[in-house]
Amino acid sequence: MIKVASYNIHKGIGLDRRRDPMRVLEVLREIDADVIALQEADRRFGAKACVIPLHALEEHSPWKAISFGVRAGSMGWHGNVLLVRKEATVIDSAAIHLPALEPRGAVTADVRLADSAIRVVGMHLDLSGLWRRRQAHAILAHVDASAERRPTVMMGDLNEWSAASGCLRDFGKDHDFAPTTPSFHVRRPVARLDRIMVSRDLKVAECGAHHSAAARKASDHLPIWAVLEPA
Numbered sequence: 001m002i003k004v005a006s007y008n009i010h011k012g013i014g015l016d017r018r019r020d021p022m023r024v025l026e027v028l029r030e031i032d033a034d035v036i037a038l039q040e041a042d043r044r045f046g047a048k049a050c051v052i053p054l055h056a057l058e059e060h061s062p063w064k065a066i067s068f069g070v071r072a073g074s075m076g077w078h079g080n081v082l083l084v085r086k087e088a089t090v091i092d093s094a095a096i097h098l099p100a101l102e103p104r105g106a107v108t109a110d111v112r113l114a115d116s117a118i119r120v121v122g123m124h125l126d127l128s129g130l131w132r133r134r135q136a137h138a139i140l141a142h143v144d145a146s147a148e149r150r151p152t153v154m155m156g157d158l159n160e161w162s163a164a165s166g167c168l169r170d171f172g173k174d175h176d177f178a179p180t181t182p183s184f185h186v187r188r189p190v191a192r193l194d195r196i197m198v199s200r201d202l203k204v205a206e207c208g209a210h211h212s213a214a215a216r217k218a219s220d221h222l223p224i225w226a227v228l229e230p231a
Contacts, residue, residue, distance in 0.1 A: 001205060001227055001228065001229045002034050002035065002113060002116060002118065002227070002228050002229075003031075003032070003033040003034050003035075003225060003226070003227050003228075004033055004034065004035045004036070004037075004120070004153055004155060004196060004225065004226055004228060005028070005031045005033035005035075005036045005037070005155075005210075005223055005224065005225040005226075006036070006037045006038075006039075006122070006155035006156055006157070006194050006195075006196060006223065006224050006225075007024075007027070007028070007036065007037070007038055007039070007194075007219070007221065007223035007224075008038075008039040008040050008124070008156075008157045008193075008194060008219060008220075008221040009024050009038055009039070009040055009041055009051060009218070009219050009221075010040050010219040010220050010221065011040050011041075011042070011043060011051055011079075012024055012051035012052070013219075014217045014218045014219060015186065015187070015216075015217055015220070016217065019051070020218070021051050021052040021053065021056055022056065022060070023214060023217065023218045024051070024052060024218050024219070025052065025056060025057070025060055025061055026214050026218075027210065027212065027214050027215045027218050027223060028061065028063070028083075028223075029061065029062075030210065030212050030214065030215070031210050031223060031225050032062075033225055034084065034085055034088070034113055035082070035083070035084050035085075035088075035111060035113075035118075035120050035153070036063065036082070036083040036084075037080070037081070037082055037120070037121075037122030037123075037155045037156055038076070038079075038080070038081040038082075038083065038122070039079055039080055039122070039123075039124040039156055039157045040079045040124065040157075041075060041076060041079050041080070041081040042074050042076075042078075042079040049074060050065075050074050050075040050076070050081065052075070054075070057083075061083075062085055062086060063083040063084060063085055063086065064083065064084060064085075064086045064088075065081055065082070065083055066081075066082040066083070066084060066090050066093050066107070066109045066111075067093065068093055068094065068095045068107055076107055076122075077095040077096075077105040077106075077107050078103050078104055078105035078124070079124060080105060080106060080107045080122045080123060080124055080156070081107070081122070082107055082109050082120060082122050084109075084111050084113070085113065088111050088112060088113050089111070089112040090109055090110070090111055091109075091110040091111065091112055091117065092109065092110045093107070093108065093109040093110075094107070094108050094109075094142075095107055096108060096121075096123075096138065096139060096142050097138075098134075098135040098138050098139070099131065099134045099135060099138060100126055100131055100135065101126070101128070101131065102126070104124065104125070104126055104131075104135060106121060106122060106123035106124075106135075106138075106139050106142075106156070107121070107122045107123075108120065108121045108122075108142065108143070110148075110150060116151075117150055117151075118150055118151045118152065118153060118202075118228075119143070119146070119150040119151065119152040119153070120152075120153055120154075120155075121139060121143065121152065121153070121154040121155070121156075122154075122155060122156050123135070123139060123154065123155075123156035123157075123158070124156050124157045124159075125156070125157070125158045125159050125160070125167065126159065127159055129160075129166050129167075132158065132159060132160060132166060132167040133166060133167050133170060135167070136167040136170040136171055137170060139154070140170065140171070140174075151198075151199055151201045151202045151230070152175075152198070152199040152202075153196065153197070153198050153199075153202065153226075153228065154171065154175065154196075154197045154198075155194075155195060155196040155197065155224075156194070156195070157193055157194050157221065158193060158194070158195050159193055160193065160195075161191055161193070168195075171195075171197050172197075174199065174200065175197040175198060175199055175200070176197065176198055176200065176202075176204065177195060177196070177197050178195075178196040178197070178198065178204045178207040178224070178226040179204070179207060180192065180194070180195070180196060180207045180208055180209055180224040180225075180226065181208060181209045182209065183209045183221050183222040183223070183224050184220065184221050184222070185220055185221075186215070186216055186219065186220050186221060186222050187216075189209065189222060193221070194209075194221060194222075194223075194224045195224075196224060196225075196226045198226075198228060200231060201230065201231050202228045202229070202230065202231055203228065203229050203230065203231040204226050204227070204228060205227045205228065205229050206226065206227040207224070207225060207226035207227070208224070208225060209222045209223070209224050209225075210222055210223045210224070210225060
């Protein structure tokens with residue numbers, strides 16, 4: 001069984017308008033997932049360095065960031081970061097360039113945890129429904145083009161307010177959605193903008209949104225999580 005999580009960390013800025021990466025790490029330690037997809041993990045201006053300093057991740061967490069080699073100072077690609085446990089083996093990784101009016105991207109990696117190898121995709125999709133669907137198609141095409149098939153989990157902030165249309169219909173053709181509870185806005189969660197989707201060779205054993213006191217302060221989104229097992 002593998003536990004995964006997705007969290008839009010809002011550039012590390014909490015409801016008190018303070019940027020506090022250690023608070024984000026506290027929330028992640030509470031969830032204690034094996035694989036984590038972060039969104040909005042880069043600063044907005046300047047060099048767009050990652051919100052969570054590498055030394056903080058190394059010294060105060062059980063995870064390492066998967067490298068995509070695309071921008072110095074950033075852990076990921078366009079704010080998308082994948083974290084895995086330090087003992088995990090990263091088999092392959094890639095940044096996925098997405099069609100967009102503003103900078104958008106997704107990231108993917110094949111990861112071995114103990115005896116299991118899975119493919120993970122992290123994403124943060126556009127505010128525009130038209131562009132979200134184009135981005136969903138680009139992500140699915142990238143996954144379908146992979147020479148080796150693996151159990152796949154895709155997760156992130158889809159920015160989709162509808163219950164079952166738009167890009168959700170595209171992803172849902174070959175993937176099942178973890179029935180997590182609403183994650184946005186953290187003050188009064190009513191929207192399921194954050195999603196975890198799994199290929200049909202995986203099954204969601206448990207899932208939810210993380211409602212701790214720290215999570216209700218650290219970002220405008222709640223993190224979501226799921227425990228996966230072979231179908």
